[in-house]
Amino acid sequence: MLKSLNVRSYVLSFVILVALLGLWELLNQPPETTEALTEYEILMGGADQEARVPPPSAVLKLAAEELGNPFYDAGPNDKGIGIQLGYSIYRVLAGYLLAALIAIPIGFVIGMSPLMNKALNPFIQVLRPISPLAWMPLALFIIKDSEASAIFVIFICSIWPMLVNTAFGVANVRNDWINVARTHELGRVRTAFTVILPAAAPTILTGMRISIGIAWLVIVAAEMLVGGTGIGYYVWNEWNNLDLSSVIFSIMMIGIVGMILDMVLSRATRLVEYNE
Template sequence: MSNIASQERIKNYGQYAKNHVAPPLLVLIVLLLLWEWLTSGATATLPSPTRVLSETWELIINPFYDHGGNDVGMGWQILASLERVAYGFTLAVIVGVSLGVLVGQSTLAMRGLDPIFQVLRTVPPLAWLPLSLAGFQHSDPSAIFVIFITAIWPIIINTSVGVRNISEDYRNVARVLNLNGYEYFTKIMLPAAAPYIFSGLRIGVGLSWLAIVAAEMLIGGVGIGFFIWDAWNSSQISEIVLALIYVGIVGFILDRMVAFVGNKVTRGTSAS
């Protein structure tokens, strides 16, 4: 019986690898070969994959070195950026969900606040940076504010849409059961709007990661954005390529983490 179960698991793993691992792996190999071919000539201005690997090998195998100041490994650079994202995104979740519930539940609030939100969300994230630097007089809170103001809009909009789209049957059940405001919020509103909320959270965390990389190029200090800008000033193109790869991988992991939590909370009804 155990042999049959083991064979079934092996079959399932093989099927998963065939359907989900092999296609992107094949595409990645083709892209790397194409990249190597396009940058192998003597006149190529960008480094080839093999050159990037050879020139950044020390950064890859030792990501957590610390020589003092801003001269630290890419592991510390990414962790510094993630710390800023964690603060800014958490604030955006708290404020965004609260305002989204208010706008979705109250027609008066929607009429008063929604036009303002629609105007403010069109402002590019980096346009807020000079204002935040003037207000906070320090780079870290300024970067956190840029993340906050970037991530909050999709959270507000998706939460408000989710609250407005709660089925009338759910509202009737709440009336029949005579639920108070807190019980309605925790047992009806949040579970029903959760798929919309987590869709907004996924958009927000992606925008947060984009915003911090761009903001750190301007504010300096330790962070993956500043690392990219410093590598450009030093003409270290291979280091820029490696940093971009790490940025993409971390952004993908952040999205998958929010999607995983969303699927657990909504029991698979949120977009994956």
């Protein structure tokens, strides 16, 4: 039954995909020209003058070309998709890991100490709702480097879910388990590492998963602002080139990379999960 359910779901997915692509292809055919084009019309692109979204066949053709040679570098405005994605992933991971390095220990302290929780809560509540891009001008002014500013923006947007989830997970570790640590005379540090950390790990990992999702959302917008390299810059640059096929192709790539990042974190969560 399970197997047949899987098979049926694959078939259905495939049917939906074909239907959507077919619809998209049909709706975006170039208009038929009844009369021969004038020389002027041919020079101006003829029928293509009328704005239309490129059909999937055009996008797939471009995708095959781009993915066939993802790492070419022909100057600042012409780099392969692999290089652009690489820059984005590098920025996301740098900002994200930096955030994890700070958010998880602070979250631990907040979760373990009601005093710190009360003292730091107002700061978190005010800082958390700020759109990460709002920090960009300030970051550019202080850091004076667009690359580092983009990383900073990723850092500031991924810190909150990890911080809040870590604090929540640590504060809600079952009292029984803490009592087990206490009756076995474990010190604070040993309790933190042998009982609280494994008990809160699934919640912490959930926070990390939310963070990586947000970071990947934000990097596109951040790179549109700072320019130079990265998938966000690539999307905007192709828009300026009026190359909509490339725009659609890069949108797809953003989705696929985001899915992979989420899958990695979801696997990691499964490693630390436990059943009570």
